[in-house]
Amino acid sequence: xxxxxxxxxxxxxxxxxxxxxxxxxxxxxxxxxxxxxxxxxxxxxxxxxxxxxxxxxxxxxxxxxxxxxxxxxxxxxxxxxxxxxxxxxxxxxxxxxxxxxxxxxxxxxxxxxxxxxxxxxxxxxxxxxxxxxxxxxxxxxxxxxxxxxxxxxxxxxxxxxxxxxxxxxxxxxxxxxxxxxxxxxxxxxxxxxxxxxxxxxxxxx
Numbered sequence: 001x002x003x004x005x006x007x008x009x010x011x012x013x014x015x016x017x018x019x020x021x022x023x024x025x026x027x028x029x030x031x032x033x034x035x036x037x038x039x040x041x042x043x044x045x046x047x048x049x050x051x052x053x054x055x056x057x058x059x060x061x062x063x064x065x066x067x068x069x070x071x072x073x074x075x076x077x078x079x080x081x082x083x084x085x086x087x088x089x090x091x092x093x094x095x096x097x098x099x100x101x102x103x104x105x106x107x108x109x110x111x112x113x114x115x116x117x118x119x120x121x122x123x124x125x126x127x128x129x130x131x132x133x134x135x136x137x138x139x140x141x142x143x144x145x146x147x148x149x150x151x152x153x154x155x156x157x158x159x160x161x162x163x164x165x166x167x168x169x170x171x172x173x174x175x176x177x178x179x180x181x182x183x184x185x186x187x188x189x190x191x192x193x194x195x196x197x198x199x200x201x202x203x204x205x
Contacts, residue, residue, distance in 0.1 A: 005083040016082040026051050026117060027171020030061045030098060037131025040123030041148035045075050045083060045160055049117035055174040060101045063169035064132040069096040071120035074109050079161050085152045086115055093132040117172055120151055139167030
């Protein structure tokens with residue numbers, strides 16, 4: 001009876017820890033929209049695109065029909081209209097519409113609950129339609145910088161002085177980051193499970 005109870009505990013431990021992980025999407029529908037920005041060297045945040053819990057960004061998706069350099073960013077509120085740049089993935093878009101960018105494990109941005117999706121258009125001058133993410137003039141609560149502005153380094157602060165309502169075709173796929181203690185417990189649970197299986201096999205011989 002004791003062996004069965006120990007076996008059950010090990011199984012429950014492994015299942016509980018393995019199901020504690022998650023994967024989700026934060027963003028808008030990544031679809032064709034009628035408008036594209038003309039501003040250059042400008043940063044945006046979408047106050048409605050908030051990460052509900054901590055994790056890491058595995059990939060990004062956008063829809064756009066202009067090519068150019070794009071900074072896919074995460075911000076954390078500081079004070080007032082000031083936000084701290086948590087991390088940035090730099091990509092080059094090709095203007096083919098729906099585009100997905102898988103991020104190398106070493107470059108994946110770690111987010112905390114309450115962090116916000118942002119982005120930066122580079123460009124070199126005011127060209128209507130050069131914005132590489134499509135949008136519509138309604139929906140989300142958008143804030144952006146006065147342009148042209150310098151992009152902050154990670155950890156730096158940026159003031160988003162301008163506001164409006166737009167919905168951009170951008171989304172981030174993110175997943176949980178196992179805590180070291182959880183990894184240790186999972187390993188212990190698997191080890192206990194394997195030991196119980198071996199012990200039962202030996203007793204059956």
